[in-house]
Amino acid sequence: MSVLINADTTFIVQGITGREAVNLTRECLDYGSKIVGGVTPGRKGREVHGVPVFDTVQQIVEHNGGRVPDGSVVTVPPAFTKDAVLEAIDAGIGLIVIVTERIPRGDVAQMVEAADARGARIIGPNCLGLVAPGIAKMGGIGGPAKNTEQAYQPGSVGVMSRSGGMTTEISSTLTVAGLGVSTAISIGGDAIIGSTYAELMPLFEADEQTEAIVIYTEPGGRMEAQLAEWVADNDSRLPIVAFMAGRFMDDEEMKGMSFGHAGTIVEGAEDTATEKIARLEAAGIPVVERIDAIPDAVREKLGARA
């Protein structure tokens, strides 16, 4: 099994005629994903790699005999993202992956609230999507199908990462080590995102294929504290290993600066790398210093449980 997507998952691409969207459509189709339509207002009647383009999400639903697609990948400019996401939510789509970056937090908060009200889930913004190795992928994660295949082999470890690129680096390391990946989710690098580590944990918990979790994390925000609390409150069967990047940002000279992703802005004492590492370790989550140390840390954790 896998988390959030499977072999039958159907999805659409909003903003499908954009340069990046055309590429990710090709990559997803090659990987075996089922893309049932795309939206770009005013471009109805065109095709992108054989995928029909419509003006509205509603038209796709009608075209598919009233069947609502399971998901949508949204890749439209930041000023139009909120509208596109609200359109997807309104159509009844349950999983929305927002690729777009530089969306104001106020808009993200509105999209998340609207999704919550309708029981929809948002992944991102500022993410590369998710992949269930060997089954399907949603978004540009891993790049072209053959590259995705090389880095992501099916296995037992669930991956959640605030960095899209590092999702692939970590998964590749797990693949080479023979552990493999159950589902990898690029959760997004912004200060407010649709689904945090703690919010996704119950899904991995319910997934039989997943035996351990690896997270990639950075300074900024309280997402790690939330995960530590979740671990303390839930008797999870899944051991977690964390990697923390951006330790150098704790230096006095780097105060107030943001690196890498918008979400790395440190707004309080609890947001620093040092504080987060202490918090995660107190919750029994080892924080490794190098990516290549992850497989051994996972094996050690799994061994301790066995």
Place this chain on the structure above:
Amino acid sequence: MRFYEYEAREIVKRAGIPVTDFGFATSADEARAIAERIGGPTVIKSQVLTGGRMKAGGVQFADTPDEAARHAEAILALEIGGHMPRGVLVDPKAEVKQEYYAGVVWDGTRKRPLILFSDMGGIDIEQVAEDHPDHVGRGHFSNLLPFSDFQAKQVIAAAGVTGSALTRLTPIVARLARLFQQRDMTLAEINPLAQLEDGSFVALDAHMEMENEGMPRQQALLADLGIGADEGTREGYEPSRFEVAVKDIDAADHRGVIQGKDTGFHGNLGLVIGAGGGSLTLTDAVRSHGGRPANYSEIGGNPSVAKACGLAKQVLQKDGVEKIAVMMSIVSNTRVDIVARGVIKACLELGKDPAETIAIFRIPGAWEEEGFKILDRYGVEYCDRSVSMHEAAGRAVAKIQGAAA
């Protein structure tokens, strides 16, 4: 995007929150004129984007317009925390009965705005929250439904405030919450929010920060405040020559993104690295091996050869840079061969030998075979994904330390 106090007060005033009859001056004469208009004792406050003004002598009290002018002259020449003031704010000296705190911030975990209110204003709210938690009210509110005054009232009441103060503070805090939403703020704070001896309530100081991503749709407000595009996002520090140069190269070409920072970096190993998370990981890795990065950088989104070359050249031209390490996490969009071409071109154009100058090239992924062929031709040491990011950083550090020894 940070605002000066005089701008923040103007934003607050436009939201319908009462403020004092303050003025902004960039010369002693202007300050005198404002003090004359006010016609009583005044406070002269340095307008800098940094804290600790009071301690540094950037806030002075004056009884007469002449005294106000003298203080203004001194404060205008006073550097605070490395910043020269933009001007001075001349404020009527207020007779304060009680100081309150009102602020709105984002709560990223709850994904909603959060109001904080206290009847112990004028001091650091985090300290108050720690020492006197019963004097701090908090409340999240929806960013989708219209804000209603009762939400402000609840938070004020939770801090233990009642009577006429509660009813008079409610619309002020409600306006602050709406202003936070409508103006794409990440921080909207009035501290102190004061009740004066005459019973009126005014914002005596305000601190506003607008999200950079919100700036495009707040152009009208920014223009009204006289803030031009040339001011950028007003980082807390002056961008370096290197940072400006990299930004210009990035802006000249829409393909891909490059970023560079060297504020706070003083080393000899130039970093041409990417992408977002990869750059953070690699900077840590270099330091953990005892290496000293000369800069931070990010390559992403498949830049052109010219862009990759431009970044590498800027790094190589920094004082004290002996070698560069070209490293990224596995790429799927950015092409390895294009970055390889770019960094080799940079070496050649500066009359440097790529094999000597590039300590290591570790970018696995899309078009790597083509990239490695080019690197082979110039004798540059490279590695694929079988060499970890940590190990690659270690090789670069070993090389530069070997060269220095």
